[in-house]
Amino acid sequence: MPHMNSQIIQDSLATDQAASTVSTAFDSLWAGGDIPTQSLSRMEQVMLADDKIFVVLAVVLIIWAGIVVLLLRNDKRLRDVERSVEERIPDPEDEL
Amino acid sequence: MAEPVVNLKRYLLTRNLIIGWVTCVLLAAFLLNIPKINILEHTARNLYFHVPMWFTMMAAVFVSAYHSFKVLKTGDLVEDIRALQAARVGAFFGVLGLLTGIVWSKFTWYVGTDIWWNMDPRQYMVSLQLLIYGAYFVLRSALDDPRKRSRIAAVYNLFAATTTPFLLYVIPRQMESLHPGAEGNPAFSEITDPLMRLVFYPAIIGFIGIFWIVYTQRVRISLLKYRVTQDSEM
Numbered sequence: 581m582p583h584m585n586s587q588i589i590q591d592s593l594a595t596d597q598a599a600s601t602v603s604t605a606f607d608s609l610w611a612g613g614d615i616p617t618q619s620l621s622r623m624e625q626v627m628l629a630d631d632k633i634f635v636v637l638a639v640v641l642i643i644w645a646g647i648v649v650l651l652l653r654n655d656k657r658l659r660d661v662e663r664s665v666e667e668r669i670p671d672p673e674d675e676l
Numbered sequence: 677m678a679e680p681v682v683n684l685k686r687y688l689l690t691r692n693l694i695i696g697w698v699t700c701v702l703l704a705a706f707l708l709n710i711p712k713i714n715i716l717e718h719t720a721r722n723l724y725f726h727v728p729m730w731f732t733m734m735a736a737v738f739v740s741a742y743h744s745f746k747v748l749k750t751g752d753l754v755e756d757i758r759a760l761q762a763a764r765v766g767a768f769f770g771v772l773g774l775l776t777g778i779v780w781s782k783f784t785w786y787v788g789t790d791i792w793w794n795m796d797p798r799q800y801m802v803s804l805q806l807l808i809y810g811a812y813f814v815l816r817s818a819l820d821d822p823r824k825r826s827r828i829a830a831v832y833n834l835f836a837a838t839t840t841p842f843l844l845y846v847i848p849r850q851m852e853s854l855h856p857g858a859e860g861n862p863a864f865s866e867i868t869d870p871l872m873r874l875v876f877y878p879a880i881i882g883f884i885g886i887f888w889i890v891y892t893q894r895v896r897i898s899l900l901k902y903r904v905t906q907d908s909e910m
Contacts, residue, residue: 630709633718637706644702648695651889655691658896659684669903 681754682896694885701882704875711869715784722780723868724875728883729773730802734844735884736766739891741837744830754899756826757908759833760816761894765887767809774802785854797851797858801843808836816909 620628627634705724713720740762746755777799782792793799815832819825849857856864868876894910902908 631718633706637703640702640706641699644699651691651695651893654893655688658893658900661900662896665900665903671903 681899682892687892690885691889694882694889697878697885698882701875701879705879708871708875710872719780719784720872722776723872724879726773726776726780727876728880729769729776730844731880732883732887733766733770733773734840736762736769736887736891737837737840740766741834744833744837747826747830748834751823751826753822753826753902753908756822756829757895757898757902759830760909761891761898763809763812763833763836765891765894767806769883769887770802770806770809774799774806781854794854796855797848797853798844798855801847805840805843808839812836822908 627638701724705721710718710720740759743755743759743762746752747759778792781794781796786792786794812829812833816825816829819828848855850859852859853861856862856867898908898910901910
């Protein structure tokens with residue numbers, strides 16, 4: 581699994597750097613130092629193409645999925661309340 | 677039992693169609709290549725999102741005015757509920773349009789300045805428009821008798837709807853503006869790539885669909901509120 585490999589490489593590198601410098605392992609990863617640049621995975625190749633526009637698409641789709649779930653759940657709750665109100669409260673005399 | 681106000685079966689079918697439609701629009705909005713233009717670059721894609729907010733508000737204004745007209749014709753209070761909820765959701769889309777326009781212009785034409793709000797006629801006219809609708813909501817809250825309120829609000833709402841096309845479309849075109857079609861600017865049809873129109877028009881339909889879902893939900897809630905509390909205002 582390429583992902584696990586890269587994790588191991590990064591971890592070992594972080595440990596090396598932590599030993600040789602004062603900065604923490606966490607810092608060294610973000611300092612843009614000698615992070616091993618293995619060739620991009622297939623997924624990364626797709627996501628980084630065209631100025632990374634696909635990353636924005638992924639974010640927007642996640643938000644849209646969330647909004648859709650919200651709308652559907654609202655409809656379900658609304659239906660439940662409509663049913664219980666229809667059972668308990670008779671039609672108002674003054675027809676709306 | 678009388679005919680239900682909202683036909684649930686038809687509502688659910690249309691709702692699912694709209695959700696699928698908008699998902700396709702979102703995919704197309706990001707996946708289709710667009711011409712790279714100076715200043716705009718990828719923000720040209722905002723055409724698919726910012727502009728439909730205004731079309732949606734305009735559609736909401738029509739729906740609201742139509743139901744206000746029916747209030748005056750029939751005196752049906754359900755029409756009053758529909759007019760109010762269409763206006764509320766429409767105003768919400770108007771606010772979204774203003775906010776997205778502010779962000780868009782700040783990072784394109786106003787880069788390097790501190791300008792967030794400029795003397796753009798459309799910004800001002802639309803703010804005025806939202807204030808006119810704000811007055812509609814305030815007017816309603818000032819009247820207690822539902823029948824009287826439905827009629828007075830309907831008359832005011834028809835006035836508010838009549839001002840909308842002038843404030844949104846007529847006046848801004850006579851003045852200098854960032855927007856296409858304004859004084860000295862080329863019209864939308866002259867500067868927009870055909871491929872972008874392929875996404876733009878479906879996006880308008882999609883956002884009007886989202887308006888319709890939320891509006892219908894709110895009408896149902898309002899009807900419930902009436903049944904429980906004898907007062908439909910919300």
